[in-house]
Amino acid sequence: MERVTLRIRRYNPDDDNGAYWQEYSVDIEPGDVVLQALMRVREDLDGTLAFRASCRSGICGSDGMVINGWPRLACKTQVSDVASKSGMIQLEPLYNLACLKDLVVDQEPFWTQFSRITPWLMPDPAVPEPEKERLMVLEPDAFDLLSKASDCIFCQICFAACPIVGLDRDFLGPQALVKAYRFEADPRDQGHQTREAVLGAPEGVWRCRTTFNCTEACPKGIPITRTIQLLKRALVREAIFS
Numbered sequence: 001m002e003r004v005t006l007r008i009r010r011y012n013p014d015d016d017n018g019a020y021w022q023e024y025s026v027d028i029e030p031g032d033v034v035l036q037a038l039m040r041v042r043e044d045l046d047g048t049l050a051f052r053a054s055c056r057s058g059i060c061g062s063d064g065m066v067i068n069g070w071p072r073l074a075c076k077t078q079v080s081d082v083a084s085k086s087g088m089i090q091l092e093p094l095y096n097l098a099c100l101k102d103l104v105v106d107q108e109p110f111w112t113q114f115s116r117i118t119p120w121l122m123p124d125p126a127v128p129e130p131e132k133e134r135l136m137v138l139e140p141d142a143f144d145l146l147s148k149a150s151d152c153i154f155c156q157i158c159f160a161a162c163p164i165v166g167l168d169r170d171f172l173g174p175q176a177l178v179k180a181y182r183f184e185a186d187p188r189d190q191g192h193q194t195r196e197a198v199l200g201a202p203e204g205v206w207r208c209r210t211t212f213n214c215t216e217a218c219p220k221g222i223p224i225t226r227t228i229q230l231l232k233r234a235l236v237r238e239a240i241f242s
């Protein structure tokens, strides 16, 4: 068993002193992830520490936080991968979202941008409802990318990693755009006309500056930047050939 120090940015809206750093020393077993260390702090040392977590296995997307300056899922981050030589790990709430308390952020801006892209499948209303599921036909590579885009767990890590989101609160952001790709690339979807204006607006796909931060940070390995570039290409093609 080893000990590590968690240096956590604390904030309590009921406390007039503002944000501050607090350190906790905890025991770590081999193979422990950061979330386990955090739970040990809350159970054994300080019950007032606030953070979100649920599935503990990279599915629910609720425990995104900034670990040593980079957004990650606490349940998918090995302590041994991020602890410094002196055993220090620094934790902050996700960037680009207001802190509500300690490591808990206000998710409202993220969900607002997501809702703007009409995030559901819109089949052709002229085609009668099928008796079984709606089958899709796609080339294997195109299906693989669509399938990856469907893996999003809404963890908000790409939103926190994107420098453009931090500069422009109107930007749709990487998650809304990868979800738009998921439906736009689906041959069963006929919703393009509904999404076209928001995707093609200055704060839509064109605001992306291809920093690749979203792709690098995504805990599900989704090539987000590539899907945004494909949305841009589709809009340009449409403008040229229409």
Ligand code: FES
Pocket (backbone or CB within 6 Å): 053, 054, 055, 056, 057, 058, 059, 060, 061, 062, 063, 073, 074, 075, 076
């Ligand atoms: S607790 Fe669900 S993704 Fe980490």
